Amino acid sequence: MTRANDSLDAILEAILAAQHILLAGHTNPDGDAIGACLALAGSLEKSGRTAGVLLESYGEKYSLIPNRHLLVSPQEAEGAEVFIALDCGDEKRLGAAEELFRKTPRKINIDHHKSNTFFGQMNYVDGDASSTSEIVYRLLKGKLPIGREEAACLYAGLIYDTGGFRHSSTSPETMRMAADLMEMEIPFTDIYHSLFDSRSFSELKIMGKALENAELLFGGKVVCATITTAEIEACGGSNKELDAIINYLKGVRNTEIACFFYEKTETEVKGSFRGNEGYDVCALAQKFDGGGHVKAAGCTISAPIAKAKEMVMAEIAKML
Numbered sequence: 001m002t003r004a005n006d007s008l009d010a011i012l013e014a015i016l017a018a019q020h021i022l023l024a025g026h027t028n029p030d031g032d033a034i035g036a037c038l039a040l041a042g043s044l045e046k047s048g049r050t051a052g053v054l055l056e057s058y059g060e061k062y063s064l065i066p067n068r069h070l071l072v073s074p075q076e077a078e079g080a081e082v083f084i085a086l087d088c089g090d091e092k093r094l095g096a097a098e099e100l101f102r103k104t105p106r107k108i109n110i111d112h113h114k115s116n117t118f119f120g121q122m123n124y125v126d127g128d129a130s131s132t133s134e135i136v137y138r139l140l141k142g143k144l145p146i147g148r149e150e151a152a153c154l155y156a157g158l159i160y161d162t163g164g165f166r167h168s169s170t171s172p173e174t175m176r177m178a179a180d181l182m183e184m185e186i187p188f189t190d191i192y193h194s195l196f197d198s199r200s201f202s203e204l205k206i207m208g209k210a211l212e213n214a215e216l217l218f219g220g221k222v223v224c225a226t227i228t229t230a231e232i233e234a235c236g237g238s239n240k241e242l243d244a245i246i247n248y249l250k251g252v253r254n255t256e257i258a259c260f261f262y263e264k265t266e267t268e269v270k271g272s273f274r275g276n277e278g279y280d281v282c283a284l285a286q287k288f289d290g291g292g293h294v295k296a297a298g299c300t301i302s303a304p305i306a307k308a309k310e311m312v313m314a315e316i317a318k319m320l
């Protein structure tokens with residue numbers, strides 16, 4: 001079912017009619033969720049509004065994304081007139097912020113996940129946009145102030161979700177936006193290095209453990225790795241240091257689908273999926289109440305890790 005978008009102009013008008021605005025990205029926020037939130041909030045602050053951003057704590061590699069002073073705690077977030085959900089395919093993705101979203105009088109949903117449920121009162125979903133940051137740039141460009149800080153936020157979101165302009169979601173518009181942002185003298189090499197080429201020692205060890213656990217299934221068509229909480233702890237790290245693993249799995253030649261599973265708790269498992277052309281891993285994730293993009297998606301499964309993997313493999317068997 002396709003639902004109609006509100007126009008970005010109408011959304012901007014609704015936002016600017018408010019004085020106190022709250023923004024949030026998805027649980028376990030990534031570069032795009034963080035960049036989109038902190039860019040839009042910064043621009044709203046420069047427009048004389050009170051803007052607060054609700055995000056779960058995030059890894060150190062994102063710490064150079066500017067405008068962190070706009071992060072608020074749920075206690076400080078009361079009383080907003082407008083709530084903007086960014087980079088969230090559905091309300092559940094807001095995590096603990098979902099309740100505040102429900103309570104806020106005006107609810108706006110801006111996102112680029114094809115599986116988006118249009119859960120806002122106003123919605124703008126472009127499944128072809130490289131990132132939510134790219135949509136935020138369209139919203140702001142020529143309308144609201146974009147300072148060097150906001151430009152750096154948007155650039156971080158843009159490169160994160162395109163894997164450094166590698167994914168097929170990268171468009172000429174993406175590159176034009178990147179060029180516009182580079183002209184604002186942002187530290188683009190530092191941002192790139194921090195997001196893609198720097199990691200803690202524990203993350204390195206966790207990566208090694210996960211890759212050691214990797215196996216080929218279905219005659220080599222599927223590559224799959226798991227990591228348990230005990231293994232993560234033995235490396236001295238946390239489950240905030242797992243983002244890069246799926247990209248290494250995806251790179252295994254001659255595989256069609258890559259899967260990575262980790263324990264959130266003993267009975268709750270997060271699955272991440274990547275698929276080649278012709279393999280819709282968003283549909284796979286949706287079988288388990290998850291979602292995402294056709295080539296990159298994820299879900300949370302209430303089962304022990306071995307069982308969760310088995311359930312997903314049973315669905316993959318049908319896809320091959």
Ligand SMILES: [Mn+2]
Nearest residue numbers: 032087132161
């Ligand atoms: Mn995104």
